[in-house]
Amino acid sequence: MLGNKVVRKSVRLFMHIPTCRETSALLSQTQDRKLTLFERVGLRLHLVVCTGCRQLERQLAFMRSAVKRYLERDDHPPR
Amino acid sequence: MCNGGSNAMADNNSSRADALGVSPGEVEQFRGYLMRYALLQLRDQTSAEDVVQETLLAAVEGGDRFSGKSTVKTWLTGILKHKIIDQVRRQSREQPLLQGEDDERSEADVIDGLFKADGHWQNFPANWGDPGNALENKRFWETFETCARLMPVKTARVFMMREVMELSTEEICKELDITATNCWVMLHRARLSLRECLETKWFGRV
Numbered sequence: 001m002l003g004n005k006v007v008r009k010s011v012r013l014f015m016h017i018p019t020c021r022e023t024s025a026l027l028s029q030t031q032d033r034k035l036t037l038f039e040r041v042g043l044r045l046h047l048v049v050c051t052g053c054r055q056l057e058r059q060l061a062f063m064r065s066a067v068k069r070y071l072e073r074d075d076h077p078p079r
Numbered sequence: 080m081c082n083g084g085s086n087a088m089a090d091n092n093s094s095r096a097d098a099l100g101v102s103p104g105e106v107e108q109f110r111g112y113l114m115r116y117a118l119l120q121l122r123d124q125t126s127a128e129d130v131v132q133e134t135l136l137a138a139v140e141g142g143d144r145f146s147g148k149s150t151v152k153t154w155l156t157g158i159l160k161h162k163i164i165d166q167v168r169r170q171s172r173e174q175p176l177l178q179g180e181d182d183e184r185s186e187a188d189v190i191d192g193l194f195k196a197d198g199h200w201q202n203f204p205a206n207w208g209d210p211g212n213a214l215e216n217k218r219f220w221e222t223f224e225t226c227a228r229l230m231p232v233k234t235a236r237v238f239m240m241r242e243v244m245e246l247s248t249e250e251i252c253k254e255l256d257i258t259a260t261n262c263w264v265m266l267h268r269a270r271l272s273l274r275e276c277l278e279t280k281w282f283g284r285v
Contacts, residue, residue: 020200028263053204055203072112
């Protein structure tokens with residue numbers, strides 16, 4: 001029965017679906033470090049079911065590019 | 080460029096300088112870019128003007144050291160980065176990033192404030208539509224500047240080191256003498272605050 005327990009435990013570990021708060025931290029950290037496999041799986045599982053966090057994912061990507069665009073903007077006038 | 084400079088100058092924009100040396104006119108056209116860069120990081124007009132002035136001067140004086148392997152702009156940015164890092168070191172000596180657990184706590188508190196006790200959003204992030212359209216709008220950039228300025232000093236310092244200067248977490252930790260976890264928490268807070276501000280002041284209104 002020990003085997004069963006281990007399996008159940010590892011499934012729970014593997015399937016841990018992060019909360020929105022945790023997901024927002026993972027999405028932020030995606031821009032700073034490589035997430036672990038567990039983190040990536042949890043993140044994806046959460047995003048499948050959560051529209052709000054999917055919006056956040058897009059918004060974070062937009063904000064990163066916006067900073068770059070802000071710096072560049074006057075240097076590329078329309079021709 | 081918005082100056083009425085000669086065509087020759089405009090053609091030089093982002094060119095590789097193949098001749099040895101860089102002319103004052105050539106570096107001058109990047110002043111606007113360098114100022115925006117320095118201002119986002121330093122948040123002080125005078126210090127920003129100082130580092131940009133020093134950068135342009137160093138570039139003209141040391142123009143013969145420009146190898147032509149990168150663009151003039153990249154080369155100037157490299158010089159500016161060094162000057163800004165010196166300033167940031169000075170700033171963080173005067174205003175240390177973490178005076179103790181209090182600051183660390185307050186960063187986490189700000190994040191907590193955006194979520195319910197069970198970890199759900201207090202207010203779900205809204206649909207921003209196609210945010211790319213905003214990039215063409217001059218007024219969006221004013222909002223962007225306002226939101227950047229509203230970020231607390233220390234949060235902004237870490238965020239801009241990451242996003243403007245493109246330093247790695249490790250480099251930021253080393254410069255500011257903080258842990259990686261701390262750095263991630265501050266970046267998380269910074270991004271959520273900026274997001275909230277842009278949504279309230281811009282995307283929630285269009």
